Amino acid sequence: MPQPSLPVIAVTVGEPAGIGPEIAIRAAWQLRHEVRSVLIGDTAYLSMLAAEIDPAISMMGVSLQALRHQGLPASGNERLTIIDCPLNAFVIAGQLDPRNGRAVLQTLDVAIESVQRKWCEAVVTAPLQKSTINDAGVAFSGHTEYFAEKTYTGRVVMMLASEANDHLPQALRVALATTHLPLRQVADAIQFDDLWKTLEIIHTDLRSKFGIENPRILVAGLNPHAGENGYLGMEEIEVITPVIKKAQEAGMQVSGPYPADTLFQQKYLEQADCILAMYHDQGLPVLKHASFGLGVNITLGLPLIRTSVDHGTALDLAAKGTGYADVSSMLVAMRVAADMVNKQEK
Incomplete structure (x- = not known):
């Protein structure tokens, strides 16, 4: 009997100098038998970080151009897929660099496109730093407002x-x-x-x-x-x-x-x-207070499912290296998104 397909979730990795990339990788790998996570970020950087987190983590990168021609490739449960959004500057953990602001913004555009083209069924966002995008010359007030604008949603x-x-x-x-x-x-x-x-x-x-x-x-x-x-x-x-x-x-x-x-x-x-x-x-x-670090942010009113962690970029933790960030909220955000995919009206 064929196994039911896993929900396919686009996961933006957020501010590269923060904890977003780490918690996205760790949560995606931990939930790989429950959710097919498609990470959206810089393939080279995420692969390097994954090797530091756990050498057993396997990844495959795919370009946006290839996706538009061939769709999302099969990967199995033992390999994470990355949609490559190359960064413009080398990442130093804990240190913001406005040269990477536009690349971070691109991950949001790709996430929206991935749902619109039905490559993915929902979006989960890791925390980003608004100042990095604004310092890159793009007026940006937050995830929620950006998703509303790009999907032509009047109110969320x-x-x-x-x-x-x-x-x-x-x-x-x-x-x-x-x-x-x-x-x-x-x-x-x-x-x-x-x-x-x-x-x-x-x-x-x-x-x-x-x-x-x-x-x-x-x-x-x-x-x-x-x-x-x-x-x-x-x-x-x-x-x-x-x-x-x-x-x-x-x-x-x-x-x-x-x-x-x-x-x-x-x-x-x-x-x-x-x-x-x-x-x-x-x-x-x-x-x-009641959630004790297990809260998740959900944007209602969008023509897509979007959840997020309920915390920030934690640059201070990222600067210490991997292993300090709490992945709990990201795990809940991904599980909630997957549950919403399974329960939504088709």
Whole structure:
């Protein structure tokens, strides 16, 4: 009986001077019997690094030109495939070099193309350094914004998730109504149309990419005590509650707004497939504490599956050499992407 095919995941290796290349290689090799990982980066550099990590790691490089003519070659479970995106300067671990900025950006373009051409089924991104790309002369604000722009997506939603662990009885997903805004701008950004669109995206993607038929979404209030009937703010009355009512009228299982200081209790979490927090530091500190390094960043609303680690480039660890970086978040990001591939609507 033929074995089922493995999910094929494009993995961008991120900032070459950081820990991204190492954790991408280590995770891809560790999961090679669960996921076919296609690394996107400089073949020569990744091969050299792999030999340092574990001489048993086997790799094969393929050019983008060859891919466009022949598609993704077969590799088996004992060899990792690399789509070659050559760097422009020698890598010194821990030291940023803007000469490599455009090559890092190319890995994102290739990842998007790999899904659009159906070479791969999802994308996992290792951390990159925004400053390297900006210093290379390209305005760049982050992975999420870049993927949205390149796929012509008008609005995306940032969601972080954690698998169940010793401290967390079930998976936890926290989506954000606003992301990287100064706190004084958050209240003005909570608008009816934007919040409604965010809920629509969460509901749609939980159904289509996670296989949850009727997702349960719990919404946090913006203000202390969810506004306390207007005494501590009017956003709940004027915006958040009307959006929740509209969602309910549309047949969605959405409830709230709940005071954020009591929402993250087990009695609520066990009823939720996703929590919608109003701003970055309302929801993410809870998740990152509960996940203990096993969190994963997921971009909702894109016409492709994209997950990422929930940490940065860790240049200081990379400068020490291989073996210091924790691969846990990358492993979870790849497993979540693979699970989403298996559950998404075909």
